[in-house]
Amino acid sequence: MEVILLERIAKLGQMGETVKVRDGFARNYLLPQGKALRANAANKSRFEAERATLEARNLERKSEAQKVADALSGKSFVVVRSAGETGQLYGSVAARDVVDILAAEGFNVSRNQVELNQPIKSIGLHQVTLHLHAEVELAVELNVARSAEEAERQAKGESLTSADAIYGVDEDALRPEDFFNPDAELEGEQE
Template identity: 50%
Template sequence: MEIILLERVEKLGAIGDVVTVKNGFARNYLLPNKKALRANETNRKLFEVNRHKIEADNADKRAEAEKASKGVEGKTVQLIRQASNVGHLYGSVSARDIVDALEADGAHVTKSQIVLDRPIKAIGMHDVRVALHPEVAVTIKVNVARSPEEADLQAQGIDVMAQMFERDAAPAPEELNPAVDADAAEDAVAETADEAVAETADAPEGEATAEAPAAEASDEPPATDDGEQA
């Protein structure tokens, strides 16, 4: 369908531009929201007659949006939600949730002004665009966490999920490197052997040890070469 834009529409054009769009987009969004007119001969003439007023009204709305943006731009809102151990939300954060959080912080916006490129389904810091006017948009941060303490850490720039994974991956004391334990055991055995050698060296000369008992004396006379006793 060919239409005449009554205001700037992102990725389509500016006021007065005649563009072609899909029929469903025109009928379901542009026309009912008074963002465009069907591009027939009657509407072309009507637009030209009212162009000056349309552009003046748009300028006034843009000025109001720019003024309102000062109370919204750069804001951070906090949302506490339940989530799994890996940070996935049980559900998702909606535009209405963000509007309510901004309202509680003194910033007044509408649901249609919240631009979510994709649903928020995980904890963390998320940048969200707020379109206060077709030509005025600001960015806010949405801090989604499982607790106020976790939200405070995220606000400080700490990635709580990465921190959690690092803590879980750290080995417990009993899980130390087996190679290191083997080296320590080998050193202990060597030290024990050295002590045993030192004790043997310090024993009095001629004293028998447990490992090498002294030979017992014999009462029999020594044998002669021919086998007879002396």
């Protein structure tokens, strides 16, 4: 199906372009959300008549998104979750959690604006991409830790999942023979 785009859509086209898309994508997403019109003579003339208002509305949305992006740029957010000794979370941090964290800080971001291909399942510093507008995108840092103190240590660059951090042992000093030596004879069995 051919449609006329009413706004810029990533990986598809710019406002005003006539593009060919799959019928289901047009019927289920583009047309109901007002992101496109069917490509016919009547809709082409309608688009040309409304082009100035559509461009003004797009520019306004972009400027609002840019203000939010400027406020969020360079920020790091601490997420406290329960985790095992190896750093594996007992749950996960999903897009819904990122939205809740940002809302607690006063930023209004919807779940579909958070790009998180897989939930975060380990402690550490994680980059999460936010698509605030088709032309405005930024990355925020999530500091996932077991406590606020660990989050501070992690922010300074310490690793909380290494043997040194967990057991107080220097990883370089560990050797396999310190743990298991199959050639060693067991004491007390030679009688």
